[in-house]
Structure formats: C-alpha cells, structure tokens
Amino acid sequence: MKAFIVKKYSKKEKLQLTDWIEPTVNENDVLVEIHSAGINLLDSLIRNGEFKLFLPYKPPFVNGHDMAGIIKKVGSKVSKFKVGDEVYSRVSDHRIGTFAEYISVHEKDVALKPKNLSMEEASSIPLVGLTSWQALIEIGKVKKGQKVFIQAGSGGVGTFAIQLAKHLGAFVATTTSSRNIDLVKSLGADLIIDYKTEDFETKLKDYDLVLHSNRDSKILEKSLRVLKSGGQLISLVGPPTPEFAAKLGLPWALKMVIKLLSYSARSKAKKQNISFKFLFMRAEGTQLNEITKLIEAGIIKPVVDKIFPFEQTNEALSYVETGRSKGKVVIKVK
Incomplete structure (x- = not known):
C-alpha cells in the first residue's frame, strides 16, 4: 500500500x-x-x-x-x-x-x-471532537449558565468546542481575527474578541472554565486571571502535569522534569484556587458514538x-x- x-x-x-x-x-x-x-x-x-x-x-x-x-x-x-x-x-x-x-x-x-x-x-x-468532549464534558463537567472561554475559536478544536459548549448551555467567549468573526458567531459564540486589536483580559471576568490552546506563557497567566475562584483551566498545549506523567507511567526522571516544567503554572493556579489540568486527548470509540448522535441530530456541524x-x-x-x-x-x- x-x-x-x-x-x-x-x-x-x-x-x-x-x-x-x-x-x-x-x-x-x-x-x-x-x-x-x-x-x-x-x-x-x-x-x-x-x-x-x-x-x-x-x-x-x-x-x-x-x-x-x-x-x-x-x-x-x-x-x-x-x-x-x-x-x-x-x-x-x-x-x-x-x-x-x-x-x-x-x-x-x-x-x-x-x-x-x-x-x-x-x-x-475525531481528534477535535474527542478533545472538546474530554475537556468540556469529562473533565470540565460544563453546566448550563456557566461561562466558558475557548481560545482560537476559528481553529479545529475551537470550531467544534464552541458548538459543544453552546449545546451544554454555556455562555461562550472566544478569540479570533476580524476575518473569522462571522464564522465563530455562526457557531454560537456569544462574545468575540479580536486578538489582534483587543486584550481578552480586559473583556473577561469570573469565568468558570478556560480551554487554553496558546503556547505563550503570558497568555497562560492572563487566562488564569480571568477565571473565578474554583474555576478550571484545561490546557491543550501544556505545560504537562505530574498527573499526566503518572497516567503514562513515565520513568522517575521524566516525571521530575515534567513536575518542574509545570511548577510555576500549578503554583499560580493554586494561589488563585483554580484547577490546572493538562489534556492530551485519548482515542475513545464510545465517546465518538455520542458525538455521532450530536452530528446526526444537526447539533454540531x-x-x-x-x-x-x-x-x-x-x-x-x-x-x-x-x-x-x-x-x-x-x-x-x-
């Protein structure tokens, strides 16, 4: 082949x-x-x-x-x-x-x-659907009326996650460029921030969950600050956490490296009473079946x-x- x-x-x-x-x-x-x-x-x-x-x-x-x-x-x-x-x-x-x-x-x-x-x-x-499902439903347990900030709304994960969060009843904020505003609006985004001209930290406050997908450490710090006490930051880009290392069964030396890499982010989150989690999505046919139902019902496109x-x-x-x-x-x- x-x-x-x-x-x-x-x-x-x-x-x-x-x-x-x-x-x-x-x-x-x-x-x-x-x-x-x-x-x-x-x-x-x-x-x-x-x-x-x-x-x-x-x-x-x-x-x-x-x-x-x-x-x-x-x-x-x-x-x-x-x-x-x-x-x-x-x-x-x-x-x-x-x-x-x-x-x-x-x-x-x-x-x-x-x-x-x-x-x-x-x-x-599959990958973007399962990532969104595991972030918003499995880990985040998003409920109706909660405020969710999804970064990079016009990207692969963003376009799916906005639709899923809206289906769950959340108020959804997102970032995108001006040329993609109509796209993310059509997917259900309630508050759209042009990342090229606006600072999301000045627009968002007391959010329940941030789906974080930007590798810039300053964006991570800002993302923590827009969350309320008891909120959750679920990162798709890291830094990876000790829980992730333990789940993979990595050698002791690698576990220590990962612990050090994520120490700063975890410490800042803890001070603000925020849950910081790193998601490296996994294959899961059962969850994909549930996603199929949403797609066939016309809820997600x-x-x-x-x-x-x-x-x-x-x-x-x-x-x-x-x-x-x-x-x-x-x-x-x-």
Whole structure:
C-alpha cells in the first residue's frame, strides 16, 4: 500500500511517500480502507520529534491520527463491526498511521461514521471532537449558565468546542481575527474578541472554565486571571502535569522534569484556587458514538477549510502549520 512515512525526526524533513507493508489484523482489530484523513498540528509535532520522550515512535513509521473509511476485514473477536461498515476514528497512540491506504485499528477506538457526513467531513471530526468532549464534558463537567472561554475559536478544536459548549448551555467567549468573526458567531459564540486589536483580559471576568490552546506563557497567566475562584483551566498545549506523567507511567526522571516544567503554572493556579489540568486527548470509540448522535441530530456541524489530494499531504501539513486554517484540513486518500 502507499503511505506517507516519517523517515527521521526533523522539522525540515518532509514526509516521504512510499510503498509500505499492509497492516496485520489482530483478533480485536478491524482493517479499514482509508478514504480520507484529517490533518492535525499534532501530526507536525510528532514528525518534529517534540513528543518522542513520552510517545517514542521508532522511525520509519506512518504518520497521521484521524481517518474515515470502510472496513475490509475484521478480527476473530470483533463484535461491534462488520465488513462494509463506514467508520471513523482517532486511532490510539502507538498505533498511528492514517496517512496511508489502509490501517488496522482496535474496535474500541472506532465508531460508525455519521450518516449525514461525507468521508472528508467525517475524517475532520475525531481528534477535535474527542478533545472538546474530554475537556468540556469529562473533565470540565460544563453546566448550563456557566461561562466558558475557548481560545482560537476559528481553529479545529475551537470550531467544534464552541458548538459543544453552546449545546451544554454555556455562555461562550472566544478569540479570533476580524476575518473569522462571522464564522465563530455562526457557531454560537456569544462574545468575540479580536486578538489582534483587543486584550481578552480586559473583556473577561469570573469565568468558570478556560480551554487554553496558546503556547505563550503570558497568555497562560492572563487566562488564569480571568477565571473565578474554583474555576478550571484545561490546557491543550501544556505545560504537562505530574498527573499526566503518572497516567503514562513515565520513568522517575521524566516525571521530575515534567513536575518542574509545570511548577510555576500549578503554583499560580493554586494561589488563585483554580484547577490546572493538562489534556492530551485519548482515542475513545464510545465517546465518538455520542458525538455521532450530536452530528446526526444537526447539533454540531463540521467546519472543513480545505481538502487536499493524498499526494499533497506535505502541502496540507504546511498549510495547517501556518495557523490560518478555518476549522479543519483533510486529505482525500481514495
């Protein structure tokens, strides 16, 4: 099969299109013929080697986390799916490889594709949908009437999270550029801040939850200050916390490094009586099933900026890296 591989960790090295061995199908796996794959900034960070300390992939390996396609083979113990099912998934860490014609996925990480979405639309959903679900519902437990600040509202996670937070009954504030104000307004944002001309700290006060996605340490400090006592900051970009290190079962030395990296942020949050959590989302077919219900009910709609042909996977990654995409970027594999 054809696949785009990371030949070696590097920011400058492009993914290489090559012939690759078709994946084996274990007893609990399904083999999916990939029709479309979502592009995420995570794919670039993995290629760059930024996560190799706690996600050590050994090059060469196939990159890519999101996909939609058709099941071509099922393992002997698979009970939820059959050959011919249209499915989508954010595949598990250590089993990535959606920039390819086929992938083998554990059935627990797969869900039936929403009937009202194309393959391209469906492949745009899993990572951003599960990130939003785990942040706002699983960790944040957002309730009706709460105030939620979602940073980068026109991005992949932002476009999904705004819709989910509104469905939960929250008042939603977000940041974006002036050219994307109409987009985030159409998704349900109540208060829109142009990050190029306005300071969100002067506009927001006593918020219940911040979904933090900006790597600038000053933005993190400001984000803590707009929260009320007892509020929550859920960060998608770090710094990672000791709880995260413990969950991954990292060696003692790495746990200490992570503890030191997050000490300042955790201390500031504690002084303000704020919960600081780092979310590195996980694959979860059960939650994806719940997301499917919301999509089929018309409550959440995908936002797809551009669709690239499979051969232009590197160009699609470069476009995502500019930070200018509205919603998601996908590649059409088949």
